[in-house]
Amino acid sequence: MPEKLSKWIEGNLLAKKYQKKSLDGYKQILDSLNLKKPKEIILIGGTNGKGSLSALVTKMAMQKSLSVGTFTSPHLLKFNERIKVNDQEINDDNFLEALKKINRYKNSHDLNFYQIISLAALFYFNKLNLDLWILEIGMGGRLDPMNFVEPDISVITKVALDHEEYLGDTIEKIAAEKVEISRSKKPLIFGSKKIPKAISNKAFNIGADLIYQKHNNSKFLLELLSKFSLKNNISEEVLFCLYQIAKKSVFNFSDDVVEKITNNFEIYGRLTLIKNFLIDSAHNEDSIRNLIKFIRLNFKNKKIKLFFCCGEKKDPNKLLKPFEGIVDKIYLSENIHDKLMPSKEILSKTNSLDFNFIMLNSMEEIYSSAISANSEVLNVFAGSFYFSGEVFKFLLKTNNLPISLSSLNKIT
Numbered sequence: 001m002p003e004k005l006s007k008w009i010e011g012n013l014l015a016k017k018y019q020k021k022s023l024d025g026y027k028q029i030l031d032s033l034n035l036k037k038p039k040e041i042i043l044i045g046g047t048n049g050k051g052s053l054s055a056l057v058t059k060m061a062m063q064k065s066l067s068v069g070t071f072t073s074p075h076l077l078k079f080n081e082r083i084k085v086n087d088q089e090i091n092d093d094n095f096l097e098a099l100k101k102i103n104r105y106k107n108s109h110d111l112n113f114y115q116i117i118s119l120a121a122l123f124y125f126n127k128l129n130l131d132l133w134i135l136e137i138g139m140g141g142r143l144d145p146m147n148f149v150e151p152d153i154s155v156i157t158k159v160a161l162d163h164e165e166y167l168g169d170t171i172e173k174i175a176a177e178k179v180e181i182s183r184s185k186k187p188l189i190f191g192s193k194k195i196p197k198a199i200s201n202k203a204f205n206i207g208a209d210l211i212y213q214k215h216n217n218s219k220f221l222l223e224l225l226s227k228f229s230l231k232n233n234i235s236e237e238v239l240f241c242l243y244q245i246a247k248k249s250v251f252n253f254s255d256d257v258v259e260k261i262t263n264n265f266e267i268y269g270r271l272t273l274i275k276n277f278l279i280d281s282a283h284n285e286d287s288i289r290n291l292i293k294f295i296r297l298n299f300k301n302k303k304i305k306l307f308f309c310c311g312e313k314k315d316p317n318k319l320l321k322p323f324e325g326i327v328d329k330i331y332l333s334e335n336i337h338d339k340l341m342p343s344k345e346i347l348s349k350t351n352s353l354d355f356n357f358i359m360l361n362s363m364e365e366i367y368s369s370a371i372s373a374n375s376e377v378l379n380v381f382a383g384s385f386y387f388s389g390e391v392f393k394f395l396l397k398t399n400n401l402p403i404s405l406s407s408l409n410k411i412t
């Protein structure tokens with residue numbers, strides 16, 4: 001990120017990143033922007049799979065030459081990734097213009113980091129008069145800034161335990177937060193087969209058009225699910241949601257378009273394979289199980305070398321326990337990112353697990369340990385988006401490549 005944009009974000013936004021703020025000011029600013037509604041707005045929530053689904057729907061729209069704005073979070077390498085038009089990151093000048101436009105309200109309205117970024121994305125999309133907005137919910141749903149935009153289609157990919165300190169400690173409590181993105185008489189697509197009562201009850205009470213996997217009677221969808229169950233790089237829940245969006249959208253996407261965009265699909269940080277490095281941002285129990293399933297399906301004969309870092313509020317015991325019987329050593333490291341849990345704290349919280357922990361002190365030591373492995377070893381990096389981002393940055397620097405997602409396919 002250029003120094004000008006980087007310094008502005010650090011000086012004006014990051015200090016407020018984790019402060020809880022009232023939504024009253026946010027709603028007032030949103031109203032004052034006088035947004036012109038595009039032809040369709042799709043709101044995407046859920047515990048896992050939001051980023052993959054947002055990327056797939058973006059590709060689907062582009063197959064029909066639609067103009068599409070996509071808002072996602074978090075980012076891997078730089079802030080610009082959060083706001084894209086036709087799958088291209090917002091450039092620095094446009095990003096700074098949008099941020100400054102919204103930041104002018106901060107003296108009269110109390111806004112935090114995520115609210116400002118959300119408003120900047122909406123301002124930018126509105127300015128370009130796009131056909132479609134794809135808006136990803138950051139966490140939960142009820143209090144998310146994007147939930148104050150009126151969607152035509154609401155999607156919940158799946159509900160699993162994550163962010164319990166904010167959303168609740170049961171599936172039903174979390175589902176009750178997420179289902180608040182639904183709207184009366186509008187499609188509510190839910191990706192999983194088992195539906196929480198909080199979702200079915202809310203849909204019934206407000207008259208939402210609830211669609212979930214009991215409606216899976218399409219021969220094409222069944223064949224697609226069977227095909228990807230072998231590869232597992234797109235989850236069953238994401239595929240189901242994608243297909244239902246295609247059918248419920250005002251743009252009525254064909255089966256051929258759905259099949260085309262799912263072939264050779266990749267989103268960086270989700271089961272990304274670079275040589276013998278498998279980099280995945282799995283950061284909750286559900287996504288860790290998906291990672292392990294992928295490894296078992298595709299790397300049966302490989303020895304697994306696990307490098308692990310997790311967010312400072314996560315429970316490393318729950319994240320690492322599924323690896324018992326798969327790995328015997330786990331490599332931890334300090335000095336990776338200030339939002340990651342210190343290695344000593346991970347050790348203290350996982351002393352009941354039967355692993356040999358190897359302590360490292362930098363990305364340089366991680367890389368040296370990984371490249372020393374022979375061809376029969378798969379180096380797996382997991383536990384956090386922050387960790388994935390730092391691994392990607394180091395690989396790019398090692399290959400003398402620019403720090404951008406578009407450079408990742410050039411790593412040798």
